Amino acid sequence: MAFLYCPRDATALVPTRIDGRERPACPVCGFADFLHVQIGANAVVERGGSVLLVKLSYGPREGHWTLPGGLVESEETPEEAAVRETHEETGLDIELDGLVATYMRPAHERHETWSGLIIVTFRAHVTGGEIRSAPEETSDVAFFPRDQLPALDELAWPSTVHGLDAWKAFERARP
Ligand SMILES: [Zn+2]
The missing domain is CATH 3.90.79.10 (Nucleoside Triphosphate Pyrophosphohydrolase)
Known part of the structure; x- marks a missing residue:
């Protein structure tokens, strides 16, 4: 399970390709959802x-x-x-x-x-x-x-x- 919203600023996360995989990421602050x-x-x-x-x-x-x-x-x-x-x-x-x-x-x-x-x-x-x-x-x-x-x-x-x-x-x- 991944975050839907940025845990820093509550912006809706958007799929972003980082390190070879689509990850939920924040377009405002750059937060990216990696392994928890x-x-x-x-x-x-x-x-x-x-x-x-x-x-x-x-x-x-x-x-x-x-x-x-x-x-x-x-x-x-x-x-x-x-x-x-x-x-x-x-x-x-x-x-x-x-x-x-x-x-x-x-x-x-x-x-x-x-x-x-x-x-x-x-x-x-x-x-x-x-x-x-x-x-x-x-x-x-x-x-x-x-x-x-x-x-x-x-x-x-x-x-x-x-x-x-x-x-x-x-x-x-x-x-
Ligand atoms: Zn953010």
């Missing part, structure tokens, strides 16, 4: 070979497990969002250990919004805090051994599966 994408940040928090998952207590995937994480705010980095969201959802403080995966879900595969979503997933470890759920977001928080993860149909999102697969692959590659 939201950015999500997830954390694979590992402790003693187990990984931290949260059970969603709201939305279309209520009752399903996912990695702690959420959308990146405009004033923060994906790294900061992963740390913030993990604390909000689990009560745990974490330190990131590096990038483990990126996952892009194009707009046409998402039914709830008009933008694509790219999710950046980091490995992390616990540095403090007390584990707890956050009733508005999560109904349960738990560490799962790598060979006792929830079944595929108990996982919330394609990015959850992708992130866990990337984590397991990363671990296998270690000496």
Whole structure:
């Protein structure tokens, strides 16, 4: 889905050929409608070979497990969002250990919004805090051994599966 009116000055956009494609563009200020994408940040928090998952207590995937994480705010980095969201959802403080995966879900595969979503997933470890759920977001928080993860149909999102697969692959590659 594209803009119909300029988000800067509300002028009706007109199809304009830019970078090899017709795009809605503003004849007044030059705004051109390119890809819209939201950015999500997830954390694979590992402790003693187990990984931290949260059970969603709201939305279309209520009752399903996912990695702690959420959308990146405009004033923060994906790294900061992963740390913030993990604390909000689990009560745990974490330190990131590096990038483990990126996952892009194009707009046409998402039914709830008009933008694509790219999710950046980091490995992390616990540095403090007390584990707890956050009733508005999560109904349960738990560490799962790598060979006792929830079944595929108990996982919330394609990015959850992708992130866990990337984590397991990363671990296998270690000496
Ligand atoms: Zn404009």
